[in-house]
Amino acid sequence: xxxxxxxxxxxxxxxxxxxxxxxxxxxxxxxxxxxxxxxxxxxxxxxxxxxxxxxxxxxxxxxxxxxxxxxxxxxxxxxxxxxxxxxxxxxxxxxxxxxxxxxxxxxxxxxxxxxxxxxxxxxxxxxxxxxxxxxxxxxxxxxxxxxxxxxxxxxxxxxxxxxxxxxxxxxxxxxxxxxxxxxxxxxxxxxxxxxxxxxxxxxxxxxxxxxxxxxxxxxxxxxxxxxxxxxxxxxxxxxxxxxxxxxxxxxxxxxxxxxxxxxx
Amino acid sequence: xxxxxxxxxxxxxxxxxxxxxxxxxxxxxxxxxxxxxxxxxxxxxxxxxxxxxxxxxxxxxxxxxxxxxxxxxxxxxxxxxxxxxxxxxxxxxxxxxxxxxxxxxxxxxxxxxxxxxxxxxxxxxxxxxxxxxxxxxxxxxxxxxxxxxxxxxxxxxxxxxxxxxxxxxxxxxxxxxxxxxxxxxxxxxxxxxxxxxxxxxxxxxxxxxxxxxxxxxxxxxxxxxxxxxxxxxxxxxxxxxxxxxxxxxxxxxxxxxxxxxxxxxxxxxxxxxxxxxxxxxxxxxxxxxxxxxxxxxxxxxxxxxxx
Numbered sequence: 001x002x003x004x005x006x007x008x009x010x011x012x013x014x015x016x017x018x019x020x021x022x023x024x025x026x027x028x029x030x031x032x033x034x035x036x037x038x039x040x041x042x043x044x045x046x047x048x049x050x051x052x053x054x055x056x057x058x059x060x061x062x063x064x065x066x067x068x069x070x071x072x073x074x075x076x077x078x079x080x081x082x083x084x085x086x087x088x089x090x091x092x093x094x095x096x097x098x099x100x101x102x103x104x105x106x107x108x109x110x111x112x113x114x115x116x117x118x119x120x121x122x123x124x125x126x127x128x129x130x131x132x133x134x135x136x137x138x139x140x141x142x143x144x145x146x147x148x149x150x151x152x153x154x155x156x157x158x159x160x161x162x163x164x165x166x167x168x169x170x171x172x173x174x175x176x177x178x179x180x181x182x183x184x185x186x187x188x189x190x191x192x193x194x195x196x197x198x199x200x201x202x203x204x205x206x207x208x209x210x211x212x213x214x215x216x217x218x219x220x221x222x223x224x225x226x227x228x229x230x231x232x233x234x235x236x237x238x239x240x241x242x243x244x245x246x247x248x249x250x251x252x253x254x255x256x257x258x259x260x261x262x263x264x
Numbered sequence: 265x266x267x268x269x270x271x272x273x274x275x276x277x278x279x280x281x282x283x284x285x286x287x288x289x290x291x292x293x294x295x296x297x298x299x300x301x302x303x304x305x306x307x308x309x310x311x312x313x314x315x316x317x318x319x320x321x322x323x324x325x326x327x328x329x330x331x332x333x334x335x336x337x338x339x340x341x342x343x344x345x346x347x348x349x350x351x352x353x354x355x356x357x358x359x360x361x362x363x364x365x366x367x368x369x370x371x372x373x374x375x376x377x378x379x380x381x382x383x384x385x386x387x388x389x390x391x392x393x394x395x396x397x398x399x400x401x402x403x404x405x406x407x408x409x410x411x412x413x414x415x416x417x418x419x420x421x422x423x424x425x426x427x428x429x430x431x432x433x434x435x436x437x438x439x440x441x442x443x444x445x446x447x448x449x450x451x452x453x454x455x456x457x458x459x460x461x462x463x464x465x466x467x468x469x470x471x472x473x474x475x476x477x478x479x480x481x482x483x484x485x486x487x488x489x490x491x492x493x494x495x496x497x498x499x500x501x502x503x504x505x506x507x508x509x510x511x512x513x514x515x516x517x518x519x520x521x522x523x524x525x526x527x528x529x530x531x532x533x534x535x536x537x538x539x540x541x542x543x544x545x546x547x548x549x550x551x552x553x554x555x556x557x558x559x560x561x562x563x564x565x566x567x568x569x570x571x
Contacts (some may be wrong), residue, residue: 003376003377024499112374114346261328263326264325264326
């Protein structure tokens with residue numbers, strides 16, 4: 001397991017660096033604009049308040065968009081971080097095993113005295129570590145930029161919101177990993193998980209205003225991602241536990257499927 | 265003195281092994297029975313799609329058998345695969361690796377996946393095969409990548425070698441080094457199961473040969489029997505008309521083509537009758553083709569079907 005993770009991280013070192021750099025650039029770029037909006041907050045709030053409730057939900061909630069919490073939530077935690085971390089997680093989840101299988105390198109690995117469980121765990125750990133590194137870089141960039149633009153939001157709340165975002169992205173990665181572990185369908189895994197992520201974002205966002213979407217919304221991980229509640233101090237930890245549970249269930253299914261199936 | 269191969273228990277024992285892929289009605293492998301002893305080199309021959317790679321993948325536990333069993337060193341290929349892979353060196357038919365790694369990094373990775381360190385052995389093998397370990401694998405030619413594949417299979421001095429088309433892409437000099445490696449492995453008692461398309465290579469290395477067609481083992485011979493049955497191809501150009509009827513009448517001769525004054529024939533068994541006929545005619549040119557195993561297969565299958 002250790003060599004699989006070690007060499008997996010080594011192989012992904014440059015892409016991890018690029019992802020880290022991108023997340024820093026995105027977060028800083030968004031946050032440096034806050035002082036500009038801050039001075040016109042009252043006028044902008046008025047404009048936004050005339051928008052339909054459903055549209056507001058898609059943008060991250062109904063709280064003031066240009067209040068410190070509203071801006072951080074709508075721009076960073078509801079949009080940039082989940083989008084970037086989600087894409088990274090889905091990409092990792094769908095390629096860590098499937099790419100080895102597609103390229104044929106999985107045979108060379110499994111010809112060594114290593115169990116399929118250890119290979120799978122090693123690969124999963126590689127993905128989790130990469131996602132964690134990029135998340136931590138994103139967290140650091142958010143905290144630093146929040147301080148730089150004097151946004152009045154607690155660092156602890158930012159940490160918890162980032163943790164929640166990490167668990168959301170991890171659940172997407174786990175779904176992609178599970179689908180690619182069931183068979184060598186990398187494209188299917190990418191497509192289905194992306195649909196779950198984007199569909200979940202739309203349905204879960206609208207679930208608060210469109211009543212009949214509330215029940216189907218609960219089927220998507222995005223429903224349990226509530227950064228606004230975290231930043232406002234009204235968060236239910238059960239949501240995070242559900243996100244972690246989705247990841248664990250997908251991990252167990254991956255393990256059960258991968259142990260027994262044909263590799264070719 | 266070496267213990268005779270016949271007196272030793274089979275190291276690889278395949279009993280009724282079958283595999284049908286999901287969604288396919290025809291088995292890719294049907295009721296395969298093979299046993300290979302310690303120190304024996306077994307050549308597994310057959311055209312593409314015959315079931316060679318399926319057999320190898322079953323032995324490596326990449327695929328699960330639909331029926332039958334197999335054991336390697338007494339360990340079941342499905343339930344005790346980990347124990348088996350501790351003593352196996354494996355080279356896949358289409359050897360894949362990581363293009364951005366250098367040969368040295370790749371071999372270090374493979375080494376890290378074992379409990380013992382075999383890097384010193386790998387470096388020695390690289391020197392013997394003339395492999396460049398410091399170039400990225402993606403920049404290497406097919407033959408040079410194959411050298412890395414051979415090194416990773418042999419680097420731990422395994423007791424079992426399972427090799428799928430191991431010499432593909434190698435130049436003749438490196439092939440000779442590879443034959444020497446096989447010979448050395450055999451000398452230290454390793455059992456080798458390898459697929460190949462090249463008859464001369466099989467003759468040089470293997471003790472026994474199994475021929476597989478459409479998932480079934482249709483023949484198993486030792487290499488001496490195989491050589492006796494082997495055919496040679498002659499391309500003969502005559503000054504004047506070719507004595508086609510006389511040639512056709514020679515025992516063991518099969519006419520492959522007859523265009524103008526040129527005849528291409530397959531000859532099995534003794535050549536004296538052929539040369540006795542040729543001596544009476546004005547032969548302008550005579551070429552002897554080294555036997556292509558594909559042709560040999562076709563010849564073999566034609567004979568089987570005729571029977």
